[in-house]
Amino acid sequence: MTIHPILLCGGSGTRLWPLSRKSHPKQFARIMGEQSLFQVSAKRLSGEGFAAPVVLTGDPFRFIVTEQLAAVELAPQGILIEPEGRNTAPAILAAAFWMAQKDPKALMLVAPSDHLIPQADAFRETVQAAVPRAQEGDLVTFGITPTRPETGYGYLELAAGSDAQADSPQALARFVEKPEAARAADMVAAGNFLWNAGIFLFTAETLITAYRAHAPELLAAVEAALKGADTDLGFTRLAPEAWSEAEDISIDYAIMEKADNLAVMPYRHEWSDLGGWDAVWMESPQDMAGNATSDHATAIDCSNSLLRSETPGQEVVGIGLDDMMVIAMSDAVLVAPKAQAQRVKEAVAALKAKGASQAVQLPRDFRPWGWYESLIIGGRFQVKRIVVHPGAALSLQSHHHRSEHWIVVEGTAKVTVDDDVQLVTENQSVYIPLGAVHRMENPGRVPMVLIEVQTGSYLGEDDIIRYEDVYARK
Incomplete structure (x- = not known):
């Protein structure tokens, strides 16, 4: 059956x-x-x-x-x-x-x-x-x-x-x-x-x-x-x-x-719903002192603690900690006793109440075509890293309030700007004027990475007019 x-x-x-x-x-x-x-x-x-x-x-x-x-x-x-x-x-x-x-x-x-x-x-x-x-x-x-x-x-x-x-x-x-x-x-x-x-x-x-x-x-x-x-x-x-x-x-x-x-x-065998960081500590490999650490975390004179860095290149060091959990990301850090693990949802509620995006949004935003993350945000500009999967394409779109400058750093991009279509390779760039109908595609077999510099009076993700989308997004 x-x-x-x-x-x-x-x-x-x-x-x-x-x-x-x-x-x-x-x-x-x-x-x-x-x-x-x-x-x-x-x-x-x-x-x-x-x-x-x-x-x-x-x-x-x-x-x-x-x-x-x-x-x-x-x-x-x-x-x-x-x-x-x-x-x-x-x-x-x-x-x-x-x-x-x-x-x-x-x-x-x-x-x-x-x-x-x-x-x-x-x-x-x-x-x-x-x-x-x-x-x-x-x-x-x-x-x-x-x-x-x-x-x-x-x-x-x-x-x-x-x-x-x-x-x-x-x-x-x-x-x-x-x-x-x-x-x-x-x-x-x-x-x-x-x-x-x-x-x-x-x-x-x-x-x-x-x-x-x-x-x-x-x-x-x-x-x-x-x-x-x-x-x-x-x-x-x-x-x-x-x-x-x-x-x-x-x-x-x-x-x-x-x-x-x-x-x-x-x-009768091992099972966990991983319902909190205390459960993650319990199920993770531990050293002789009971510490569970990630690749970019170091425990010095600590015991029974969980230390995790979730961002490559970011080192987390704990000194003299006992029964603690420290989870570090590029935009948020959690520090609490393991006994308080079930209260983490209170932190999320508190962040929501103050309007902090960290409550619900990761620094990396996943999309059907790949992902992007904001590197720098200013009053009238934003710098993003964008990764496009092989064969994937962003929607054909335009913006009311911003222009964009794309610099390819890995792979090759097929770029449409109004009636012009061109291939942009590593270390080349292309400018997208405000209001231009444009699209970015990855025609290659490896991920394509580019840096996008946005400038304008409004840089929100809702400033997108989609004309065509292979992923049927509204």
Whole structure:
């Protein structure tokens, strides 16, 4: 039986700020290793017995999804674009309707795309062991053997007579909300509680039936959003108006806590949702003093601390630190005790309140054609570094308030300025007058890098008039 992975990647991951931000959340970042959490998740749920993944994400991330999948040589079965985040219950139902159009009995393995599960083979074996129960009509959730009294996770209480160490699905008594420390310690000691991983296995028709029974109010809105969806460039854009009518609710609250055809599949190997920098420290290689450091970080007389520099060329040094976390980027630095890791989202809220762009925007802005970053910003000028992927092209556009000067520093650019088209190679430049209709393309096989100098009365990204765009952006 083929398993269809349903990868959820619409979250913002604010607890891993400043590396994870709304513009480029943690699932797409390289936090543990050279590949993003999303890439590792997609690879983990691929190979024999697995179909190509179905991805649910937001519009800003649709090209990041395709680019990162292509980088690990995977092609998606489908990409559903949520007009706005409405939590997991509407998203998973949309995927179930989408799958049911092809095969109502299709097995869906729903998984977040930002979890750390190092033993991929063991996880796939655990999933296969749960398949029979899912085919019989059960909603199977996956529970992790707890290794400590964790207050950041929800728990699953097994029914009497169930075995938390079993190699097959067990009966589930109830879901338990994130507990206080003392309660968490009691549950771990009891031995009949598992961490709630937020991973599920069921057939499309079983899940839709559960929604009819327990959350019928979601059916009409989600089904209408799918029926009214637009398709472009391989993306399925759910209809915004219908989607906005769907309740913002998790699948746990909408379905799982009400259903009576539940089973829990124990998973006894390493797992983490990397829900904070303390979890990243815990899962990272450490020196004899318990310090986890990145390539550009140095710990002197420190202990049990996390030191990371996320910007090449920027060195971070900690002296005499104990149980601290220091995360440095070119535009923001986080310093806090590890015990306060869950409060990082308060920092994001505080920055939003003061209007700081660092709350949501990375210095590097990712686009379908590549990325750019601002190097210098003045009152009437801005200097950017722009990187364009091989074969990619920016939109044909003009500006009301600025002119631009482009200097190619790597590769070759094909530049259109009104009726003139020319190739601009390394150490050559071209001027774009205010109001000129222009486009930049990379006709080569290597990334093209240029420096852009903007001058004008207004330099905002919304000063763009698009006449033609290969990425169907509005």
